[in-house]
Amino acid sequence: MLQEFKDHIAAHFSFLSGSRLLIACSGGLDSVVLTEMCHSLKFEFGVAHCNFNLREEESDGDEKFVKSLAERLSVLFFRRSFDTEKYAKDHDLSIQMAARELRYGWFRELALEFQYDYVLTAHHADDNLETFLINLSRGTGLDGLTGIPEVNEIFVRLLLPFSREEILDFATEKNIQWREDSSNKSTKYLRNKLRHDVITELKAIHPKFLHNFKNTLDYLKQSKDFIQSQLVHLKKELFITSEIDIVKIPINKLRNYGNPRTCLYFLLRDYGFTAWDDIEQIVTAQPGKQVFSETHRLVKDRDYLLLSPIVEEISDREYLISEEEQTIMIPPGTIKFRKVSEIVQKDFKTIYVDKEKLKYPLTVRKWKAGDYFYPLGMKGKKKLSKFFKDEKLSLLAKERVWILCSEKEIVWIINYRADNRFKITPQTKQLLKITIT
Structure with a gap:
C-alpha cells in the first residue's frame, strides 16, 4: 500500500513536494496510518490533535497516544481541548457539526500561525461511501453525490482511493498501533448506523460494492465536470450584464432550453437560492414577482428575469x-x-x-x-x-x-x-x- 500511496501522490498531488504539512490525527486507525506513511515518505509535517472531551478518560488517552506518536516520529505536536457540548448548545448544533466547526476552525488557525501550506485529513473510500449515502438520504443534488473533495482550500485527503480494509491490512502488516474510539460502535449516529448496518450488508450482497461505487463516483465527477463546462456556455447565452450590478436573463431564450427549472438551478445556485419551486414559478408570474436568497434577489420583469445583489435600503437619504x-x-x-x-x-x-x-x-x-x-x-x-x-x-x-x-x-x-x-x-x-x- 505504501508504494500505491506514493504513486498516488506523485500522480495527483505533486504540489505537496516541499510543502509544510499539518496532519489531523485523532489517534484512530486511519489518521495514524496516514501519519506513519507520510513519515516513511519523509514529508515535513506536524501533528494536530483535538480533544473534544466527549468520552472522559478515553479522550485524554487518545491525546496522550497522539502526543507519544509525535514524539516518537520527532515532529511538532499541537493539541487543543474543546468544550464541545457547550459549543453545540450555544450555537444550536449537533455534537458532530459542533466538533467539525471547532476542528476545522482550529486547523485553519494553526496553518496560518505556523505557516503550514496544507492540512491532511485521513478520509478514505469508506468515508466517501458513507457521505454519499448520507447526502442521498437527504435529497441532495449532484454536488452531494460526487463525494468528499480531494482538495478543498488548504485541506487535502490523500487516502480517498483506499478502503478501510486496505488501511487495516497495512496497519496489521506493519504492526502499527492505534486507538479505538468506542463511540464508533454506537448506531445512534447516522454515519455509524450506515457503516455497521447498511454498508456491511451491501458489501455482503456484492463483494465488489465499494470498488463499483468508486467507479460510479468517477462517472458522477465526469458528469459534473461536463455540466460545469456547459454552464460556462449557458451563462454566455443567457446572462446579459447591460446594467450596473444587474444580470438580465431573457425568458424566451430560457424557455428554448426545454427545462427552465434545471437551467435556473445551475445558473443561480451559486447565488444562495434554495426556493426552487418559487423560482420555477417566477418564469410565468406577473412582473414584479421576487424571490430572495440571503445575498441576492431575482425579479420578474416584462421579458427578463433580473438578478442583482441585495443592497442596503437608502432611499430616504438626501x-x-x-x-x-x-x-x-x-x-x-x-x-x-x-x-x-x-x-x-x-x-x-x-x-x-x-x-x-x-x-x-x-x-x-x-x-x-x-x-x-x-x-x-x-x-x-x-x-x-x-x-x-x-x-x-x-x-x-x-x-x-x-x-x-x-x-x-x-x-x-x-x-x-x-x-x-x-x-x-x-x-x-x-x-x-x-x-x-
Whole structure:
C-alpha cells in the first residue's frame, strides 16, 4: 500500500513536494496510518490533535497516544481541548457539526500561525461511501453525490482511493498501533448506523460494492465536470450584464432550453437560492414577482428575469451640496462640479448647466412617484415614471435612479437625462460642468 500511496501522490498531488504539512490525527486507525506513511515518505509535517472531551478518560488517552506518536516520529505536536457540548448548545448544533466547526476552525488557525501550506485529513473510500449515502438520504443534488473533495482550500485527503480494509491490512502488516474510539460502535449516529448496518450488508450482497461505487463516483465527477463546462456556455447565452450590478436573463431564450427549472438551478445556485419551486414559478408570474436568497434577489420583469445583489435600503437619504463643494461621494458615484469656459464633452455621465440658474444647496436624492422634469431638447414636461417606461428601464434599474435637484426642480436624472430649464443659452455667463464617475 505504501508504494500505491506514493504513486498516488506523485500522480495527483505533486504540489505537496516541499510543502509544510499539518496532519489531523485523532489517534484512530486511519489518521495514524496516514501519519506513519507520510513519515516513511519523509514529508515535513506536524501533528494536530483535538480533544473534544466527549468520552472522559478515553479522550485524554487518545491525546496522550497522539502526543507519544509525535514524539516518537520527532515532529511538532499541537493539541487543543474543546468544550464541545457547550459549543453545540450555544450555537444550536449537533455534537458532530459542533466538533467539525471547532476542528476545522482550529486547523485553519494553526496553518496560518505556523505557516503550514496544507492540512491532511485521513478520509478514505469508506468515508466517501458513507457521505454519499448520507447526502442521498437527504435529497441532495449532484454536488452531494460526487463525494468528499480531494482538495478543498488548504485541506487535502490523500487516502480517498483506499478502503478501510486496505488501511487495516497495512496497519496489521506493519504492526502499527492505534486507538479505538468506542463511540464508533454506537448506531445512534447516522454515519455509524450506515457503516455497521447498511454498508456491511451491501458489501455482503456484492463483494465488489465499494470498488463499483468508486467507479460510479468517477462517472458522477465526469458528469459534473461536463455540466460545469456547459454552464460556462449557458451563462454566455443567457446572462446579459447591460446594467450596473444587474444580470438580465431573457425568458424566451430560457424557455428554448426545454427545462427552465434545471437551467435556473445551475445558473443561480451559486447565488444562495434554495426556493426552487418559487423560482420555477417566477418564469410565468406577473412582473414584479421576487424571490430572495440571503445575498441576492431575482425579479420578474416584462421579458427578463433580473438578478442583482441585495443592497442596503437608502432611499430616504438626501445629500446636500453647497456652492463651494467641487467633489462629493454619494451612492450613485463621485460627482464633480467644475467651472469651465466651453463645452468639450457631452454624454450621459456629463452635463453642462447655466450656473446662475441653480439655487444652493443642491440636493441629490432617489426619485419618487410624481416627480417630473423637462427633458433637455423638449418643451413640455414629463413624469419620470413615463420617461423610464419610454427608456425601457427594468424594475431594478428604476430603483437605482438618483436625481440632482435645485430646490424642488430636477436638474439631472443622473446617468440618463438633463433638464431643459438649466441648459446653456447664448445669454449664459457661467458654465458649470457636472460629471459622475
